[in-house]
Amino acid sequence: MSVINCNCCDLVFDSESKYYAHYIGIHKSTSPSVKKILILGGGFGGINVLNKIEKKFQNESIEITIVSDENFFLFTPMLPQVASGLLHPSNITIPVRYFCKKAKFLHASIDSIDLEQQLVTIQRSFDNKVRTLEYDYLVLALGGQTNFFNNKNLEKHSFTMKTITDAIAIKNHLIVMLEHAAQTGNYELQRTLLTFVVVGAGFAGVETVSEINQFIKKSISKSYPTINPKNVNVILISAKDRILPELNEKLSEKATEFIEKDRIMIIKNTKAVDADEENVQLSNGGKLSCATLIWTGGTKMDRVISDLNCEHGLGGRIIVDGSLRMKNKENVFVLGDCALIKDDSLNSYYPSTAQHAIREGKTVAENLLLTFKKQNKLKKFTFHSLGIMAIIGERVGIATIAGKNITGIPAWLIWRAYYISKIPTFGKKLKICVDWLTDSILARDVTLVGSIKKKEIHSIHINENMPSIKEQLMSNN
Template identity: 50%
Template sequence: MSKIKKILILGGGFGGINVLRLIQNKFKNNSNIKISIVSQDNYFLYTPMLPQVSSGLIHPNDITVPIRKLCKQAEFYHAAVSYIDMKQKLVTVTREFDGKVHALEYDYLVITLGSNTNFFDNENIEKHAFTIKTVEDALSINFNVINMLENAAQTSDLEFKKELMTFTVVGGGFAGVETMGEINQLVRDSVKNFYPSIGQENISMNLIASKDYILSELGPKLGKLAGKYLKKAGVNVLTKTKAVDAGEDYVQLDNGKIIPCMTLIWAAGVDVEPIVSEIDCIHKKSGKLKVDKYLKVLEHDHVFALGDCALITNPITGEAYPTTAQNSIHQSVTVANNLFSVISGKSNLKEYSFKSKGMMTTLGRKVAIAVLFGRPITGSLAWLIWRTYYLSQLPTLEKKYQVATSWLADLLFKRDLTFIGLIKSKFLTKVDIKSDSPSVKDFFK
């Protein structure tokens, strides 16, 4: 039997790259450990700043880190996980550049494949709405906003101009609220500085939230205050409301109202990746993986799961931990420690428990809202704390520098309104890259 133990990490997000970083340190220069990581994106994405890409405040590359840069003693596979077979300890992956399928063997598996956007089976909304989950999503929103501005500036039909200038975001959580705050600022500033013929009075911004107040994670007092800040900035905040249908130029609400609008952004829910819900193991009803207090998948001692794809219960409150980057990062510490203990034959596994020190969100230029150590903070102080904290959490010095530079440029200059449009890509059919890894087998030649 081989002495070499193979650790396979699935996913290069908050959970994946932090487990990678920690176990590389723990098994530094240990030639009996082979670490591999698979991700369908060849970069880590710092999602809390994604809404700022949608408004053109920062560049996509400011918040992405190529995973290879983080692989000190690990092998990276730029591929999509297509099947996880826990009985045979095999994962099949489809390579990005040629669509070839491979099988990767493992002794220890870490599943951290994140989540998908949930449209709750509403095909019309899925067809017509933008989403805010990936770099492509954020860029699409940014180009769309600029396109709407260019068109609105050229039309003499007032009703159509208003439709072009109506932006509706569905979702009162962090992603929806931050995206609304960013777009509101981009559109209003752009009309003021570059598109005076549109007129501020023709802009309409709508935030649709199903709960009594937005940002329910922050509690009713701050959630309602956040709503007031947004209203003051010109956003119609419609609470206790759901979007039930959409078309190319409208969104319909559950109270029967139809909002004519050309731009709908959906940030109202997340779902488990089908690859995860199809794994032959014990799941929660939602499809999330059921793990024990050590974050091991139930009945699979060699498999750990964390982040948005796992349902982890807080032992104190009995409720599920929220799906946040904060939780994924803390869970990665427990997973790395326990993985190290299991491989080293130690029995002192650590239980996962985490009490958040705070939460915060931006609402536009120089306005944010936060709860830190139980204390509410609002306005420009919260905004400054948000920027300082999130800048410090970016994974590399290079990215901290890039984001700080983009923020500085935004304070000094007006926003860039370049409309780049579609990108052409080439599919490689002839390339055959041979892998000398003994753990890779060609399934289909």
């Protein structure tokens, strides 16, 4: 008997007549007047577009679908605090379905995009089932991937800091290193186990190395009396002549002062060029013995973005016009990490930050509404950064706001106040505040969470004559 899968949903049919009846009745019943808006990506860009258009399109005949390979929105600015055990992972993740008041959410990865046919092929991770989605308007808000610059050894032996899984993996690994170090009296082995190297001195690298340093020091002090703190080496590697190149030179120097005061070693004008299980090879000819290497050294575009038949620019990002539309594709909007957006006022490009993605989302939503109203003049995207902030130690931060440099506890408080205000739900805000409060009075948790089994299902066939669960249970009695 032949089996036919419906490419639009999860059903399987044992005859063509049943399949066509289903397809015509279900998938072709939508009126052509109902326009389909498809959003790809559940990060800051995609979620903010979704929020805005659900409010703006109250009286419009539209069908909104958002697709993401994670079923949650991740608040990435607080990711290093999960790696250090300061915050619980669930406190910085919000289910995408929370934002779907009118929209439909599909948990799947993007396989390909056909701009000519206006089709997007997606693949469900649960059973690898592939289906195709039609769209009238497409919003591309896909994030970047970690770039190892084709170095397979660095990729194999490094941790990354992009996802919530990365943060959890790093925390678990740090605890394993502490446990192993606590059980050896060999000085050289303990020093290797307690050497932690972070590559990349941008915001992700600096905040990660600072959080790791705090976690290691506090954990040894409270829970590992057999470890000699002098054997701990936390190292930050910068390819440039200073850290945090996004900041002005004066503030960068102040950040360096804070970090080095916290006994973090900074190696400048150096790149990590190779690695194995216990060593990192540097471009200056040196070699570091370490069991922990964390890579925050670069970003590249996802294959789906790279393969698109459109104009690409710096870093493989998609070149867009002032209204955030793909060139020569008036129904495709691009924002976030995958968009290359020109800042005409500075003759440069806007950075890929959360605050820019949020504002880009607002512009895309407004332009979608103008397009629906058949207006030719769309809104141009312009945005000047509200400021730049980072936490670089215990109750220590740096910030530049409205051209003014702020350091120490005031910057640390501003960072916390600003980002807690951006957390989408009150419940998550409250949980984060509780985590921050308990951290100030209690020791960090060094519980090691082991690997979790995941069941894989490659296909499920539906039999229309299958008895109900109740009938199945009754037949077994």
